[in-house]
Amino acid sequence: MNRFLGRFSFSSFITYFILIILTVIIIAPFISILLASFKTPAELVEGAFALPDEFNFQNYVNAWNQGNFGVYTRNSVFITFWVVTIGTLFSILGGFAFGLMRFPLHRILFIIFLIGLMVPQETYIIPLYHLQKDLGLNNTILAVIIPQIGMSVCFGIFWMRGFFEKFPRDLLDAAQMDGCSTWQVLWRVLVPNATAAISTMMVLFFVWTWNDFLLALVMVSSDSLRPLPLGLALFQGRWAANVPLIAAGATLVILPSLVIYIFLQRQFIRGITAGSLHGS
Amino acid sequence: MIAPSSKRRRWLGWLTALAYLLPALAVYTFFILLPIGNTLLNSFFDWTGFSPPIFNGVENYRELFEDQIFLQAIYNNIRFILYYSIIPIIIALMLTVLLTRRNLIGRNFFRASFFLPYVLPMVVIGVAWRWIYNPVFGLLNDTLRGVGLESLARPWLGDFGLAQPAIGVIASWVQFGFCLVLFIAGVQNIDESLYDAAKVDGANELAQLWHVTIPGIRAEIQVAAVTTFIYALRSFDLVFVTTRGGPGYETMVTSLYLYQNAFQYNRMGYASAIAVVQTLAILLLSFLLLKATRADQ
Numbered sequence: 001m002n003r004f005l006g007r008f009s010f011s012s013f014i015t016y017f018i019l020i021i022l023t024v025i026i027i028a029p030f031i032s033i034l035l036a037s038f039k040t041p042a043e044l045v046e047g048a049f050a051l052p053d054e055f056n057f058q059n060y061v062n063a064w065n066q067g068n069f070g071v072y073t074r075n076s077v078f079i080t081f082w083v084v085t086i087g088t089l090f091s092i093l094g095g096f097a098f099g100l101m102r103f104p105l106h107r108i109l110f111i112i113f114l115i116g117l118m119v120p121q122e123t124y125i126i127p128l129y130h131l132q133k134d135l136g137l138n139n140t141i142l143a144v145i146i147p148q149i150g151m152s153v154c155f156g157i158f159w160m161r162g163f164f165e166k167f168p169r170d171l172l173d174a175a176q177m178d179g180c181s182t183w184q185v186l187w188r189v190l191v192p193n194a195t196a197a198i199s200t201m202m203v204l205f206f207v208w209t210w211n212d213f214l215l216a217l218v219m220v221s222s223d224s225l226r227p228l229p230l231g232l233a234l235f236q237g238r239w240a241a242n243v244p245l246i247a248a249g250a251t252l253v254i255l256p257s258l259v260i261y262i263f264l265q266r267q268f269i270r271g272i273t274a275g276s277l278h279g280s
Numbered sequence: 281m282i283a284p285s286s287k288r289r290r291w292l293g294w295l296t297a298l299a300y301l302l303p304a305l306a307v308y309t310f311f312i313l314l315p316i317g318n319t320l321l322n323s324f325f326d327w328t329g330f331s332p333p334i335f336n337g338v339e340n341y342r343e344l345f346e347d348q349i350f351l352q353a354i355y356n357n358i359r360f361i362l363y364y365s366i367i368p369i370i371i372a373l374m375l376t377v378l379l380t381r382r383n384l385i386g387r388n389f390f391r392a393s394f395f396l397p398y399v400l401p402m403v404v405i406g407v408a409w410r411w412i413y414n415p416v417f418g419l420l421n422d423t424l425r426g427v428g429l430e431s432l433a434r435p436w437l438g439d440f441g442l443a444q445p446a447i448g449v450i451a452s453w454v455q456f457g458f459c460l461v462l463f464i465a466g467v468q469n470i471d472e473s474l475y476d477a478a479k480v481d482g483a484n485e486l487a488q489l490w491h492v493t494i495p496g497i498r499a500e501i502q503v504a505a506v507t508t509f510i511y512a513l514r515s516f517d518l519v520f521v522t523t524r525g526g527p528g529y530e531t532m533v534t535s536l537y538l539y540q541n542a543f544q545y546n547r548m549g550y551a552s553a554i555a556v557v558q559t560l561a562i563l564l565l566s567f568l569l570l571k572a573t574r575a576d577q
Contacts, residue, residue: 029408094304103297127318153304211401229403
């Protein structure tokens with residue numbers, strides 16, 4: 001019994017040891033960014049994990065104003081808000097049509113949407129750039145929002161159709177018997193029962209849009225229109241030496257995702273795994 | 281749900297469906313589908329983006345396969361598969377064993393921590409790792425000096441032999457948590473009695489991994505493989521932020537070369553040909569890996 005216990009604790013000691021070391025390896029870079037964001041340049045050379053003398057927010061103030069991160073944040077919030085809102089709305093409507101209605105070319109149209117799910121952004125970024133230039137959209141915030149909605153609905157339609165298809169038919173028939181119109185069936189019966197699926201989809205739209213880099217890089221040339229990741233990347237290219245300021249900027253970029261991740265962890269994990277399981 | 285009793289009602293049903301579909305279809309067709317088609321078309325033209333395009337047949341493709349930089353980029357993308365795909369899958373399989381132990385405390389905490397990098401933008405991850413690799417004040421060289429291994433300190437991202445593995449480590453660091461989450465979800469669907477039977481047969485944990493877990497999560501492994509392969513072939517953000525393809529063309533990848541040709545050298549047709557080749561490679565690979573999954577089931 002004693003020998004068994006000894007062996008058991010040794011093996012679980014090794015298990016926890018490995019898991020904790022790996023957790024440290026994952027989290028350490030973020031901790032060092034966070035610490036650097038409160039440091040003065042002089043304190044920076046004391047080591048990545050040395051604590052600053054005091055936690056002053058001067059770097060954040062500088063990043064926000066001089067570094068233009070205030071503008072980048074506003075742009076990111078604006079873009080993400082509209083992509084998530086419109087993308088969700090269009091996905092619900094389209095998913096409803098594909099899931100519960102019969103119409104000609106049903107199958108072909110659905111496959112056409114799947115193409116958008118499989119083909120990566122880099123494939124069509126060049127013609128997209130020229131198209132938006134011809135439309136006078138180049139170097140506007142809409143040039144980032146509209147294509148991002150287009151990409152989101154490919155997944156969203158696929159995702160919502162899967163949910164609506166499985167919805168119990170007798171409930172729908174009952175609602176129609178009660179005189180509900182198609183529109184009312186969607187918003188009064190289906191959507192209230194789909195909040196889990198919808199919130200997972202919204203979380204995914206949020207991450208994709210908030211983290212997007214290439215689309216903004218190509219479509220936007222004015223500094224005042226850049227969203228956070230693009231602003232950060234070009235800022236660190238220009239001011240590589242000003243580490244505390246970059247660190248403050250980087251913290252601003254990850255903070256919203258981090259907060260949402262901590263609170264909606266399950267949605268995130270379920271969404272991203274389900275998304276990739278279905279998407280491929 | 282819509283039971284058509286007459287021709288008119290059926291038409292009405294079709295129109296209703298179209299109305300629901302139209303917003304998504306319009307945005308998607310115009311801003312995604314049309315450009316996809318145009319990429320294919322443009323790849324047969326010589327086009328700067330300013331002057332009218334000149335048809336030149338398969339000239340772009342012919343040039344592409346004699347372009348040393350492009351070939352180097354393809355080679356680098358393939359080498360990235362090791363770091364984006366193979367290493368993370370192996371690490372994740374090992375961790376699956378540890379994290380599915382019955383009386384493990386903090387399983388959800390560990391899983392959430394390992395998955396964290398996957399949720400954050402590659403740009404920030406690239407910035408963070410640039411500091412870790414920084415030759416002057418970076419964490420890695422600091423640590424090496426601290427433990428007396430000063431001779432090993434290097435300008436990691438600027439070193440010809442090491443830049444690619446240095447980026448690769450970042451990729452593995454991001455991807456293994458994603459594979460792990462998929463695998464843990466898969467293990468939860470495996471019948472417990474299979475493990476009990478294996479234990480009765482005297483199988484240790486490694487044998488259980490090989491004979492029960494891996495066959496049981498084969499579908500998840502294949503999904504992880506397809507997804508991470510695609511990431512390896514598409515990598516852009518990480519390279520853009522850390523090395524921009526350098527030193528030399530050591531870390532050049534096809535996406536970055538596409539971007540440079542299109543938006544720095546104004547070679548739109550040529551860049552479109554790169555896009556077509558890259559897309560075909562991705563679609564072909566996904567198709568082959570998916571077919572392999574189907575054949576197994």
